Amino acid sequence: MARRTLELPDSVPLSPIIDLWDQQDPDGPDATGIYDFYRNLADGELTGQKCLSCGKLVFPPQIICPSCNSTELEWVKVPEEGELYAFTELKLGAPIIVENYAPFVIAVARFGNYPENGFQISGMMFDESYEELKIGDRITWDILEIKGPGDKKRYWYYFKKL
Numbered sequence: 459m460a461r462r463t464l465e466l467p468d469s470v471p472l473s474p475i476i477d478l479w480d481q482q483d484p485d486g487p488d489a490t491g492i493y494d495f496y497r498n499l500a501d502g503e504l505t506g507q508k509c510l511s512c513g514k515l516v517f518p519p520q521i522i523c524p525s526c527n528s529t530e531l532e533w534v535k536v537p538e539e540g541e542l543y544a545f546t547e548l549k550l551g552a553p554i555i556v557e558n559y560a561p562f563v564i565a566v567a568r569f570g571n572y573p574e575n576g577f578q579i580s581g582m583m584f585d586e587s588y589e590e591l592k593i594g595d596r597i598t599w600d601i602l603e604i605k606g607p608g609d610k611k612r613y614w615y616y617f618k619k620l
């Protein structure tokens with residue numbers, strides 16, 4: 459199945475705070491140590507982390523565990539089936555990189571047995587209308603390819619209904 463792609467025109471200026479490119483390059487000037495998160499997305503997997511010290515699951519990716527400050531974190535795949543926990547619709551004021559895709563749904567989903575042993579993750583939904591969604595819907599994640607500006611290709615994720 460073809461991956462969903464967002465195309466960004468060359469004229470879109472991406473500020474460093476929303477441009478993930480340098481974080482995807484392990485040798486880049488802004489390498490943060492979480493580049494494996496982006497490499498995993500490029501390989502088709504949404505991953506979070508599991509702390510090897512206290513066992514907590516961590517998302518978004520960190521370089522230290524927010525619970526116990528351990529730096530021993532391993533990558534774990536986010537379960538492919540989750541539950542819609544909360545959602546709203548963004549109609550106006552979408553960030554410049556996705557303003558052409560509005561309206562779209564912003565969702566919070568839970569994967570696994572959150573909070574004991576699972577992930578709570580926010581993400582966009584492009585294919586479902588707000589009116590047709592309800593709390594508790596089964597949803598999954600998929601990989602989003604972001605092309606441009608220029609030759610750069612970035613990866614992110616989005617949610618869709620199962």
Ligand SMILES: [Zn+2]
Nearest residue numbers: 509512523526
């Ligand atoms: Zn920990």
